[in-house]
Amino acid sequence: MMTNELSFMVGGAAGAGIKTAGMIFAKLCSRAGLHVFGNVEYPSIIRGDHNSYQVMVSRKRVFGHTRILDVLLALDDHSIALHTDEIRSGGAVVYDVDKSKIDGIELEERGMLPVGLPFQSIVRKVGGGQRLLNTVGIGATMGLLRFDFDAIAPTLENTFARHGPDAVNQNLDAARRAHDAAAEGFADRFDITLQREDAPKRMLLTGNEAVALGAIKAGVKFYAGYPMTPSSSILNYLATHERECGMVVKHAEDEISAVGMTLGASFAGARAMTATSGGGFSLMCEFVGLAGMTETPLVIVESQRPGPSTGLPTRTEQSDLKFVLSISQGEFPRIVIAPGDLQESFRFAFDAFNLAEKYQTPVILLMDKHLSDSTWTLEPFDTSGMVVDRGARLEEAPLASMTDYKRYAFTESGISPRVAPGTPGGAFCATSDEHDEEGAICEDESVRSKMMEKRLRKIDSLDVSKCGWKLHGDNEAELMIVGWGSTTSAIRGAMNLLANGGTSISFLQVIYMSPFPSEQVAEVLAKANRVIAVENNATAQLAAVIRENTGTQIEDVLLKYSGRQWLVDELAEEIQRRL
Amino acid sequence: MENATRFNTIAKPTWCPGCGNFGIQSAIKKALLSLDLQPYEVAISSGIGCSGKIPHWINVYGVHGLHGRALPVAAGLKLANHKLVVIAEGGDGDGYSEGMGHFIHACRRNVDLTYIVHNNGVYGLTTGQVSPTGDRGFASSTTPHGVLEWPFEPLALAISAGANFVARGFSGDTKHLSGLIAEGIRHRGFSFIDIRQVCVSFNPAKSYKWYQERICKIEDEDHDATDRTKAAAAVLRDDECLPVGVFYRGSKPAHEDGLPQLAAGALVEQNITDIDVHTLMDELV
Numbered sequence: 001m002m003t004n005e006l007s008f009m010v011g012g013a014a015g016a017g018i019k020t021a022g023m024i025f026a027k028l029c030s031r032a033g034l035h036v037f038g039n040v041e042y043p044s045i046i047r048g049d050h051n052s053y054q055v056m057v058s059r060k061r062v063f064g065h066t067r068i069l070d071v072l073l074a075l076d077d078h079s080i081a082l083h084t085d086e087i088r089s090g091g092a093v094v095y096d097v098d099k100s101k102i103d104g105i106e107l108e109e110r111g112m113l114p115v116g117l118p119f120q121s122i123v124r125k126v127g128g129g130q131r132l133l134n135t136v137g138i139g140a141t142m143g144l145l146r147f148d149f150d151a152i153a154p155t156l157e158n159t160f161a162r163h164g165p166d167a168v169n170q171n172l173d174a175a176r177r178a179h180d181a182a183a184e185g186f187a188d189r190f191d192i193t194l195q196r197e198d199a200p201k202r203m204l205l206t207g208n209e210a211v212a213l214g215a216i217k218a219g220v221k222f223y224a225g226y227p228m229t230p231s232s233s234i235l236n237y238l239a240t241h242e243r244e245c246g247m248v249v250k251h252a253e254d255e256i257s258a259v260g261m262t263l264g265a266s267f268a269g270a271r272a273m274t275a276t277s278g279g280g281f282s283l284m285c286e287f288v289g290l291a292g293m294t295e296t297p298l299v300i301v302e303s304q305r306p307g308p309s310t311g312l313p314t315r316t317e318q319s320d321l322k323f324v325l326s327i328s329q330g331e332f333p334r335i336v337i338a339p340g341d342l343q344e345s346f347r348f349a350f351d352a353f354n355l356a357e358k359y360q361t362p363v364i365l366l367m368d369k370h371l372s373d374s375t376w377t378l379e380p381f382d383t384s385g386m387v388v389d390r391g392a393r394l395e396e397a398p399l400a401s402m403t404d405y406k407r408y409a410f411t412e413s414g415i416s417p418r419v420a421p422g423t424p425g426g427a428f429c430a431t432s433d434e435h436d437e438e439g440a441i442c443e444d445e446s447v448r449s450k451m452m453e454k455r456l457r458k459i460d461s462l463d464v465s466k467c468g469w470k471l472h473g474d475n476e477a478e479l480m481i482v483g484w485g486s487t488t489s490a491i492r493g494a495m496n497l498l499a500n501g502g503t504s505i506s507f508l509q510v511i512y513m514s515p516f517p518s519e520q521v522a523e524v525l526a527k528a529n530r531v532i533a534v535e536n537n538a539t540a541q542l543a544a545v546i547r548e549n550t551g552t553q554i555e556d557v558l559l560k561y562s563g564r565q566w567l568v569d570e571l572a573e574e575i576q577r578r579l
Numbered sequence: 580m581e582n583a584t585r586f587n588t589i590a591k592p593t594w595c596p597g598c599g600n601f602g603i604q605s606a607i608k609k610a611l612l613s614l615d616l617q618p619y620e621v622a623i624s625s626g627i628g629c630s631g632k633i634p635h636w637i638n639v640y641g642v643h644g645l646h647g648r649a650l651p652v653a654a655g656l657k658l659a660n661h662k663l664v665v666i667a668e669g670g671d672g673d674g675y676s677e678g679m680g681h682f683i684h685a686c687r688r689n690v691d692l693t694y695i696v697h698n699n700g701v702y703g704l705t706t707g708q709v710s711p712t713g714d715r716g717f718a719s720s721t722t723p724h725g726v727l728e729w730p731f732e733p734l735a736l737a738i739s740a741g742a743n744f745v746a747r748g749f750s751g752d753t754k755h756l757s758g759l760i761a762e763g764i765r766h767r768g769f770s771f772i773d774i775r776q777v778c779v780s781f782n783p784a785k786s787y788k789w790y791q792e793r794i795c796k797i798e799d800e801d802h803d804a805t806d807r808t809k810a811a812a813a814v815l816r817d818d819e820c821l822p823v824g825v826f827y828r829g830s831k832p833a834h835e836d837g838l839p840q841l842a843a844g845a846l847v848e849q850n851i852t853d854i855d856v857h858t859l860m861d862e863l864v
Binding site for chain 1 (some may be wrong): 590617618619620622624627631634635638639640642643644645648650651652653654655656657658659660662663665680681684691725838839840841843846847849851852853854856857859860864
């Protein structure tokens with residue numbers, strides 16, 4: 001009998017409330033003091049086909065999800081066909097015995113526990129419609145897991161409150177009936193239970209929400225964007241909280257306008273941000289160069305998805321690394337940071353604004369669907385010590401005593417104090433043309449060369465020797481994984497799985513891609529016994545970036561480019577095979 | 580106000596002698612002076628082309644940015660600091676080729692700014708290709724057999740897309756033009772002024788004489804500038820006269836009027852040193 005360790009999935013057609021069902025299940029577990037990880041899978045379609053939401057539940061922090069399922073809540077038969085191979089021996093399939101054509105005996109013969117309940121008849125008794133089916137399913141699952149109904153009732157009430165008291169009552173009634181039927185009929189044949197744990201209050205949030213919170217904490221006051229999966233929920237979250245946060249959020253006509261407005265707002269002196277995915281970032285390319293040339297702070301979140309072109313709009317990949325590192329014509333510094341989890345998403349979103357304003361460069365936060373759209377439990381962020389630093393800015397007073405303010409003055413650091421429109425004494429013209437110290441268009445060879453050197457040396461003073469990378473585990477381990485971004489979740493999960501089996505591996509997580517922590521990465525790799533790069537792309541882009549920056553060639557690579565993230569057990573098996 | 584030369588710069592324009600841009604530059608400075616503005620209160624966001632260089636030669640804050648992209652930058656400037664007087668500016672190649680999409684949405688969006696387009700029928704800085712307002716049949720390096728596309732009427736497009744103030748000017752009449760620009764700046768919402776100008780280098784056929792023979796003033800006629808349909812008819816008129824003046828004055832609220840978060844002050848004036856996100860985090864529990 002296992003308590004509070006579960007891999008649960010709800011599956012059904014798009015439009016059947018799969019995501020809602022999954023989120024409710026996740027919330028019930030989170031409010032019960034358990035750690036949760038939620039992964040949503042859906043095709044680029046509005047109705048039909050197949051959606052699924054998988055929730056991993058544990059009493060310890062959950063990093064990622066497994067292929068193996070303990071419980072499948074199948075809201076249609078198609079889900080059963082798609083996922084039975086993932087259900088472990090003794091695992092349960094919860095389904096609607098009224099509607100399904102599934103043969104329970106066949107499932108039993110394959111080693112599963114068929115939990116068939118009369119969903120339709122429950123819905124009819126309660127006086128509701130088909131929309132209640134997913135609540136019936138959740139109730140049934142909770143009954144199977146012997147989770148006390150009184151513990152879940154308040155969260156159910158809460159979830160349906162906005163639909164009115166009738167909806168709340170119907171949902172509670174439906175859930176209770178299903179819960180009791182499952183508990184009575186099947187619970188004693190199932191080997192997992194869920195119960196409340198004493199734990200501090202935790203948030204349940206996605207990577208995109210963490211980014212939005214970090215940006216709000218940093219003082220972002222202007223956001224412009226264009227909906228593009230998987231970045232859209234940043235736009236939605238900020239639009240919802242726009243007035244509360246005293247900011248302006250614009251859904252622009254296209255990505256070029258979005259990044260243009262963002263740059264204009266930043267130039268005016270407001271902290272501003274935009275977010276998109278690879279296709280939108282392709283459109284924003286020219287403006288990234290404008291930010292580089294005019295030395296205007298610009299924060300962009302690029303949440304990757306599989307390409308090329310439209311690719312797989314709702315799936316995940318980390319294949320834009322080299323693209324982002326080299327974006328836009330010519331040579332100018334940019335800062336690129338790849339968070340690996342929620343905590344880093346929050347922290348680096350905050351840092352991005354300080355960095356953009358201090359170094360007066362574009363800062364790109366590199367995410368992907370797996371990190372942006374997945375849900376984790378997390379204790380509220382510790383915001384102590386998060387200090388806003390606006391870099392070198394001149395106000396009216398110091399300007400008044402300067403006889404010749406030069407916006408692009410040649411300084412030792414390469415960073416020249418900036419001034420916001422509206423400030424007396426500072427009027428100048430920022431230009432996309434090459435320019436002299438005052439900003440006037442200039443084609444002189446000597447000035448051009450000096451201005452190139454000035455811009456390029458700006459991020460020399462950004463020290464990433466400590467913050468640019470992280471070593472998880474013991475560097476004496478027989479194998480070191482090298483990875484970045486959202487694969488952090490599967491890698492750390494795999495590390496735990498392998499450790500349980502007595503194998504210890506370490507994980508070098510690269511965080512800052514530009515500037516790159518070359519010396520430290522080279523050192524760590526040199527000391528490692530054996531190195532394998534694990535990436536979610538087809539051409540091992542991090543391995544290439546490492547080679548470019550350090551000269552170290554990583555020969556062994558584990559690559560997944562099916563448009564899905566690495567799963568914990570899948571990765572652990574692959575690693576085991578290589579040992 | 581003192582210092583009538585405050586909008587002058589030491590640097591002088593690199594435009595060709597006789598370029599219509601000089602007249603527009605002069606009219607803008609006159610307009611800003613007439614409104615009692617100070618250099619630091621004004622921001623010009625421009626595109627790329629001969630006209631796009633103008634913010635280098637008017638003493639205000641300038642962003643001489645990307646081809647066709649003056650309008651989004653201008654909107655960001657204005658929404659971040661709505662106390663600024665914001666002008667978006669560029670040529671007809673910049674604004675009507677590359678920037679056409681942004682133009683239409685800027686009219687819809689109605690942010691309180693003024694869009695000035697220098698319209699000479701060609702791309703000057705890249706040596707004379709035909710622009711979207713050039714005549715059908717115009718021969719240029721990219722259209723040696725004569726361009727097949729027809730010119731469009733930007734004022735009609737602005738009216739139908741919802742611009743709140745629509746006017747046409749002529750670079751050769753700086754007194755009239757400066758009045759238009761000042762009124763456009765004063766008029767709340769998106770003000771659009773298309774300014775016909777001579778390009779002495781690449782469109783000499785449309786000379787000052789050519790324009791002076793055709794230009795008439797719409798205010799000399801009995802024109803109702805509060806009526807969109809009449810304004811559209813007036814700009815699509817096809818006769819020997821090329822009217823300049825204000826075709827339409829609308830009264831829609833500006834975009835900013837729908838943003839209560841700006842009531843307390845400009846976004847750039849907010850204190851961002853210690854923002855508390857605990858309430859937001861509690862919502863996620």
